[in-house]
Amino acid sequence: MKQCIQCKSSFEITDEDRDFYQKIKMPAPKLCPNCRQQERLAWRNERQLYHQTCDLCKKNTISVYHKESPFIVYCQECWWSDHWNPIEYEREFDFERSFFEQFCELMIKVPRPAILNRNSENSEYTHICENNRNCYLLVESSTNENCLYGYWIQKSKHCVDCSHCNECEWCYECENCKQGYNLFFSQNCQTCSDSWFLKNCIGCKNCFGCANLHHKEFYIFNEPHSKEEYGKKIITLKPHTYPEVIKTKQTFEKWRQEQFYKYAEITSSENCTGDYISESKDCYECYNASQARDCRYSHHVWRDTKDNMDVDTVGMNSDLNYQCINTAINSHHNLGCARCWGVSDSYYSNECDYSQNLFGCIGLRHKKYCIFNKQYSKKEYHRMVERIVKHMVKTGEWGLFFPRNLSPFGYNETVAQERFPLQKENAERLGFKWSDVKTEPPEAKKKIQSSKLPDSIELIPDDILNWAIECEDSKTPFKITAQELLFYRKKGLPIPHLHPDIRHKKRMKLRNPQKLHHRKCAKCQSEIQTTYSPDRSEIVYCEHCYLKNIY
Numbered sequence: 324m325k326q327c328i329q330c331k332s333s334f335e336i337t338d339e340d341r342d343f344y345q346k347i348k349m350p351a352p353k354l355c356p357n358c359r360q361q362e363r364l365a366w367r368n369e370r371q372l373y374h375q376t377c378d379l380c381k382k383n384t385i386s387v388y389h390k391e392s393p394f395i396v397y398c399q400e401c402w403w404s405d406h407w408n409p410i411e412y413e414r415e416f417d418f419e420r421s422f423f424e425q426f427c428e429l430m431i432k433v434p435r436p437a438i439l440n441r442n443s444e445n446s447e448y449t450h451i452c453e454n455n456r457n458c459y460l461l462v463e464s465s466t467n468e469n470c471l472y473g474y475w476i477q478k479s480k481h482c483v484d485c486s487h488c489n490e491c492e493w494c495y496e497c498e499n500c501k502q503g504y505n506l507f508f509s510q511n512c513q514t515c516s517d518s519w520f521l522k523n524c525i526g527c528k529n530c531f532g533c534a535n536l537h538h539k540e541f542y543i544f545n546e547p548h549s550k551e552e553y554g555k556k557i558i559t560l561k562p563h564t565y566p567e568v569i570k571t572k573q574t575f576e577k578w579r580q581e582q583f584y585k586y587a588e589i590t591s592s593e594n595c596t597g598d599y600i601s602e603s604k605d606c607y608e609c610y611n612a613s614q615a616r617d618c619r620y621s622h623h624v625w626r627d628t629k630d631n632m633d634v635d636t637v638g639m640n641s642d643l644n645y646q647c648i649n650t651a652i653n654s655h656h657n658l659g660c661a662r663c664w665g666v667s668d669s670y671y672s673n674e675c676d677y678s679q680n681l682f683g684c685i686g687l688r689h690k691k692y693c694i695f696n697k698q699y700s701k702k703e704y705h706r707m708v709e710r711i712v713k714h715m716v717k718t719g720e721w722g723l724f725f726p727r728n729l730s731p732f733g734y735n736e737t738v739a740q741e742r743f744p745l746q747k748e749n750a751e752r753l754g755f756k757w758s759d760v761k762t763e764p765p766e767a768k769k770k771i772q773s774s775k776l777p778d779s780i781e782l783i784p785d786d787i788l789n790w791a792i793e794c795e796d797s798k799t800p801f802k803i804t805a806q807e808l809l810f811y812r813k814k815g816l817p818i819p820h821l822h823p824d825i826r827h828k829k830r831m832k833l834r835n836p837q838k839l840h841h842r843k844c845a846k847c848q849s850e851i852q853t854t855y856s857p858d859r860s861e862i863v864y865c866e867h868c869y870l871k872n873i874y
């Protein structure tokens with residue numbers, strides 16, 4: 324057992340870990356897996372968007388960098404264009420100075436893309452997204468239409484406040500659902516439709532408040548009903564006002580707590596530990612893995628990816644990546660890279676695309692054998708890299724992720740703050756940056772406390788589009804969009820009382836903390852590894868017992 328130099332918790336370096344470090348010629352880490360992830364996530368601003376001016380075309384753009392940020396920021400049209408040449412920012416490697424110090428200077432010089440949002444239509448407030456139409460405030464979501472406030476949603480239409488959903492339509496407040504249709508307040512469901520408050524159901528329709536059901540219709544709290552009975556009861560059960568939604572949620576949650584739970588959301592997988600894993604094999608302590616193999620301490624590894632360690636969002640035919648974040652799409656053998664797509668055999672590079680053999684490069688595309696954006700011959704490159712690695716071993720930089728003060732964002736702007744929340748002084752004590760930029764309140768004709776909103780949607784006037792609603796929880800004002808109002812009216816749903824960020828936070832809380840515990844199956848007493856800590860009251864079953872007991 325090793326002790327983490329940051330949080331002092333003990334962590335294991337397994338034989339498989341050692342084999343991997345040997346394979347990629349990197350030293351074993353001194354931080355535990357959580358602290359390692361924290362450093363990577365501090366490079367990922369998902370939700371803080373600002374109004375900016377493009378430093379090239381001078382047009383207004385939405386940006387993850389605020390105006391006071393020291394970087395040169397190009398709108399995405401300019402950034403992906405040929406109107407600038409990243410190779411012009413080349414610099415010599417200085418063996419008298421540390422690598423990261425020089426990399427930091429390069430970061431200040433090379434333009435950065437304002438936002439990642441390609442090939443989208445009428446969806447300018449979406450980030451780490453592509454191919455969306457008429458969408459608003461989506462993160463890491465692609466190929467959607469008319470979706471609002473989504474997180475990791477793909478190929479979906481008309482969904483509002485959903486996360487980790489795939490091929491869903493007309494869903495509201497759903498988390499981790501696949502092929503849902505007209506589904507409300509549901510979690511971990513597949514091919515369910517016209518239902519409310521379902522958890523872990525498959526192929527159900529016209530059900531209300533059910534858990535662990537397969538292919539059922541007209542069930543209420545897991546009890547069968549005739550079509551007529553169901554039709555009558557559902558009228559009074561469906562919540563129409565905001566207080567009714569809250570009350571029904573509470574009633575359902577209380578009932579749900581008494582039902583059994585599956586030890587983890589792991590399906591069609593072999594020899595995997597972690598949570599939210601499907602069609603994967605030999606993944607160790609991974610979360611959100613799909614079609615992944617031999618990944619360790621990794622998050623969001625998906626679509627044909629293997630042999631990765633300590634990575635976040637790495638997928639689509641990518642392998643042998645270590646300490647990388649958002650390094651996807653045919654990415655092979657990369658170490659310490661952040662937001663690089665189609666990149667191979669590269670080290671400590673950022674915002675590079677479709678390139679090979681890069682070392683400490685920023686903003687390059689279609690390049691080979693470059694160091695600090697300077698072009699070398701193949702022979703020179705390898706000779707230089709050998710020297711730089713030796714230099715970095717000497718300076719103690721080799722094998723580390725980018726230092727914390729190099730992150731382009733304040734800690735509180737990033738997803739690290741969501742997963743590992745810190746106060747300003749603690750974040751700074753740990754070497755992270757902090758952003759003191761205040762977001763501008765939305766322009767509005769009047770401000771209203773959410774508790775003063777008319778309870779049901781029928782009583783909401785069109786004028787609400789001009790109001791700023793004060794969030795019940797964070798007190799941050801937010802607005803309702805026309806598209807959103809239309810959705811609530813069509814579905815008879817009340818106006819939410821919470822700011823979109825708080826709604827997102829609450830949805831993320833529907834998942835267990837990402838920490839594995841040893842526990843015994845409540846049925847057969849066999850040993851399980853689960854995110855349900857032993858002191859939690861839920862009845863947790865092993866895979867075998869769970870499948871035997873679903874209805």
Ligand SMILES: [Zn+2]
Nearest residue numbers: 327330355358
């Ligand atoms: Zn630690």
Ligand SMILES: [Zn+2]
Nearest residue numbers: 377380398401
């Ligand atoms: Zn521009």
Ligand SMILES: [Zn+2]
Nearest residue numbers: 844847865868
């Ligand atoms: Zn069991």
